[in-house]
Amino acid sequence: MAYSAPLSDYDVIFRHVVPLAPVAATETFAEASEDMAQAVLAEAARLCEDKLSQYQRNGDLHPAVLENGVVRTSPGFAEGHKAIGEGGWIGMSASPEHGGMGLPMMLTTAVNDMMSGACLSLQLAPLMSQGQIEALENHASDALKDLYIPKLISGEWTGTMNLTEPQAGSDVGALRSKAEPDGDGTYAVSGQKIFISWGDNDFAENVCHLVLARLPDGKPGTKGISLFLVPKFIPDDNGAPGKPNSLRVVSLEHKMGLHGSPTAVMEYDGATGWLVGEAHDGMRAMFTMMNNARLGVGVQGLGQAEAATQTALAYALDRKQGRTPVAGGTGTIVDHADVRRMLAEMRADTFVARAIAVACAQAIDMGQATGDPAWTARAALLTPIAKAFGTQTGMRVAETGVQVHGGMGFIEETGAAQFYRDVRVTAIYEGTNGIQAMDLVGRKMMDGGEAMNALLDEVEAHAEGLRATLPDLAEPVWQASETLRETVEALIGTSDLNERFAGAVPFLMGFARVLGGHFHLKAAEADGADSARGRLARFYIERLLPEHASLLEQSRAGAAALYALSPEDLAS
């Protein structure tokens, strides 16, 4: 696969659509100048284009396997992971105190987008380490930080998240893993965890597991859960990996895709662990990691959408079939109206997913740098949208990419099918898209709509300002935002949370449609209506934005018609 980093998109996004400037203007991120950002992205682009993209097919054709208790990773993955670590890409946003670069999440988001597009199954490894670093930075003791974070940043050690158990998926509070004090400040952790991404590998010196478990005096439910750091090898007095811990990979899952990423069943049998954060307060620490990872997974969907779009466009520009209706055109299928439509939808929605992810990262950065709760609330609001819309876009774009390829799309050798299979899990892990949508209409509405309305104020003020110069683009965006505002009000007026849950997913997708109009309008404003971005904005606003109406109508439909349908009614 020839992968090309989307530098042009990041150029317009960082300058105009979701500007980097306010972040660079803070003391925290003073180094993140426009020049610096360009240099960082260019360097990451080289890594992704020249190196990581080579491994994309390897991971699929030669999956990670478990041999005599040892995970053997796909050809090239060790080398690829080493390059990612050595380039500093794992610790981009980590604090310089432990060897990180201290760069804004906006830049990390761009780089994660590129790495995901180049080789998703490999990129999942550093993404897990990034989440672990952030959890440790915020909650671990200084001793743990000093020992683990530099190794995670360099890529010599890798990190994993251990939440799920067979009976505890979306309902984390149902977990049964236990931890007993050892009397020496460590804990003996026991239990089985499933779906552990990159649960082991053969290229890191150590694999560090963050494991949720319950202490003897932990209450039932989420409030009795604690978080433990459980390394594969117990560090010796010099901090080097010492004797093996009492844990093992029981098996690897046989998955539909993402074969290069070993998904493990892990068994902990009195393994030595260190408490991270306060006892019984593990969920708070885990949420730090999960919020980071949620944006990261949304970006995975986006990265796959980018790669699928590029692959489909390249195929369409090469494939000749039938008489094309464009005089002086390419003579390839890209000139057929329906193929052009598919590619335009793919490109337009990839841009939306990217802008939403960057806007979420910007809010995280501004919240961190300024402490302004309005930014923190913005980040919290955008996280579920970035995750669910990014991954939904990844799925939809990959599906359309297969369609552009026609029969060849169903044959594995084109790579189009791999995107379709690999990206499917992103809508599920790190909280299913349904869970994200429930978060959006539940927790994220607990402020009475303040954060949402603040965002819609911006959307509408911006559209207002363009009514004179870009009337036919600005007006539909303003109208759509008004419809969304009314929907927010209607949902908040519904005290029964389940009434909202019944329409949560269409609400989230409708919200993203409106934000898409806003971001496309900003791009059109930046480059002009007659530019490539102006034309893409017009396509989006005329053809995709209208979907917000039926989505928001669905979101207001409530739970009555749904629960009127009994499970028996749903049998055929």
Next chain:
Amino acid sequence: MAYSAPLSDYDVIFRHVVPLAPVAATETFAEASEDMAQAVLAEAARLCEDKLSQYQRNGDLHPAVLENGVVRTSPGFAEGHKAIGEGGWIGMSASPEHGGMGLPMMLTTAVNDMMSGACLSLQLAPLMSQGQIEALENHASDALKDLYIPKLISGEWTGTMNLTEPQAGSDVGALRSKAEPDGDGTYAVSGQKIFISWGDNDFAENVCHLVLARLPDGKPGTKGISLFLVPKFIPDDNGAPGKPNSLRVVSLEHKMGLHGSPTAVMEYDGATGWLVGEAHDGMRAMFTMMNNARLGVGVQGLGQAEAATQTALAYALDRKQGRTPVAGGTGTIVDHADVRRMLAEMRADTFVARAIAVACAQAIDMGQATGDPAWTARAALLTPIAKAFGTQTGMRVAETGVQVHGGMGFIEETGAAQFYRDVRVTAIYEGTNGIQAMDLVGRKMMDGGEAMNALLDEVEAHAEGLRATLPDLAEPVWQASETLRETVEALIGTSDLNERFAGAVPFLMGFARVLGGHFHLKAAEADGADSARGRLARFYIERLLPEHASLLEQSRAGAAALYALSPEDLAS
């Protein structure tokens, strides 16, 4: 996989939604009484539930392979195919003259739905034979009919369609395969064909290929193409398979799914063939086969949607997770609003796809029995909708089915992932869904909208009649139909075909949404608003029908904004 045939759906559909009675009232199908239909479906249900469903996983886990030039099929497929043939299911709608049962396509459609749901990759074999039988019945010489059709019906021999070549996919006219007269009434057929479903197998005595090729005096393009019957073994004087023909399977494709169905690259090297139909008139004969197959493929999508829905519902009814909001409910995830929503969408759209397929079959039957061109036009109109909406529904429902399973959906052992992979090709083969949509707004509008308006007259008259008794269900259906009617008028008023093509796919999907409202309304009328079907109708009309508005808006957007986007604009 435990598969359960959707007999209850067929009961209400055949009695009320798309009644069998008018078909049974014709002389041609006088035998197809309600009792007869019930007996046939019950027998087919037993075959699918008890036997065919066993093979679904086999095909995926043990794909068909090519060994030393011989295709070895998946375990059990030989036995399964034998049972299908012996049960008479291949020749259900074939003429009794050659051993068929002469039953309406309405019943064949129901049985194909069930067989597709039980084991898609196996069912594709008899589907190909059914298409070949119909092509031979309509276009072959009596000698060919007498020799081949009884063997195809019994399943002793199987049939394939050979259209595609590397440079000739959607553009069939670009094919290069050649046929030279042998001087003895036969022809020497040479060329390479790709994507040949069930191109060979190890259970039939003979494999009969219908091959499109050009005679020496054939013009370029589709008007110079002829159709040839080219058997794997040349029948001897007794009609038994004799010496091998000059053809071979070069390779089998490595596909994303449908592994049980061998997809072959075929090489013909002066193979002996017999002309089917007139010289240079092969496309007409092939279209007979393709139209049959298009409905058949739509039904494949539908069958997979049914199976994916059943699998997801069974999982949801078993899986406990989190506190559910329904007092006295099941205590399983089916009681979570978003899970209930997903299952309701799956069930509601599966019903729509089924009703549309049966309506298409009814029109075929009525056209055949009465010769009334209005029925023939109705069949032609509904064929692309049945194909594209059926397969789109298959894709969407399978995708949602994976989501209902959460993390388990990405693991192959649940079977949810197999539906997602297998069904993907149905939106591509037998004419991509884009091709179907172009047919709908192109050829199927050449009557000035007569067939479409006749259908919408029925939809609106029916809704009108229910305004008093089911006002909140009937009114939205009537309104949606009016919007569709205006859209039809607008598109027909557009003389540039490419303006229509630019919105063809959303038009087709919007059309299906409106038909879905109509059929759900009929079901609600039959069983009452407070019945399971009435509740499902309300869910569909409140939540899914509204999508017609944005789809039809997209369909009217025209080509300007699309072609304003150059291929360069679509690069990131």
